[in-house]
Amino acid sequence: MPEMPEVEVLVRHLAPLLNQQVIQQVSVYRSKVIRPDSPRAFSQKAKGAEFVSLSRRGKYLLFALHQQDRAAQRLLVGHLGMTGRMYLLPAEAPLPKHTSVVLHLGRKKFVFEDTRYFGRLTFEAASIARLGHEPLGPEFTREALATALGRSRQPIKVKLLDQRIVAGLGNIYASEALFRAGVSPRAPCNRLSRAQIARLWRNIREVLREAVHCGSTVPLSYSGQGGQDRFFYFGRAAGTEDYYQERLRVYDRAGCPCGRCGAPIRRLVQAARSTFYCPHCQRR
């Protein structure tokens, strides 16, 4: 479940459930996920530790752990990759097929399930330091965005996926923000006007704020089963007349009429990722 809003909603969901829980045992099913620690080293660090707080940075979950006999806290860093999920199950519940790590908490267990195993759960925090500003934080101003884009000639869509520019934007919301701002995904960063950057800045924040709000409002199921309602950011996934059906205006809508002008939405490949845009509303 990856972009910033989904992670934010997950963090809010998990925080009260994990608070003060103690890790009694650790099971690592994919050692790649906990790199660079070995399963033994990882377990040793985690075992006996208590969850003190949970926060988020970009798409990363930050679990603060406290060991009884240790003065300093330890930071456990989680990333969901493309298909990761984290939730609590009763201790006796069967594990899903693609479980990568389980933290046993007594009557419950914390499950990290990840079909494609691109996610991480690790004590290595180096990647956090390279992140850009939080898109909804006070430091992310119009000027900060303009500065971060700099004189790069890269297409703006590609640049927006660079986590050093804004932390937490991903492929879906980058397309959505560009559509709302009326900016072509192909526009080189250094050709954007101040006005375009200002519109982009505002719409990045808006689209993410709305997504967080949407995810906080809708009842979500995080545990293994229960259909596709966990993908609240997938406009189509939940079926029926979901009120977030309308949320995604261009993503995965190639061929559908643009909601603003009626022109067919197009798909374009940039840096090996799909971009969706309206060729009429997002001209250069």
Added chain:
DNA sequence: CACCATGTTCCTTG
């Protein structure tokens, strides 16, 4: 079989 998928990192090339 082909192509696509919410992400990051590493390697190569210029």
Added chain:
DNA sequence: CCAAGGAACATGGT
């Protein structure tokens, strides 16, 4: 050194 592009990672859906 930097920027940019592509492959790799791994599994499943259409």
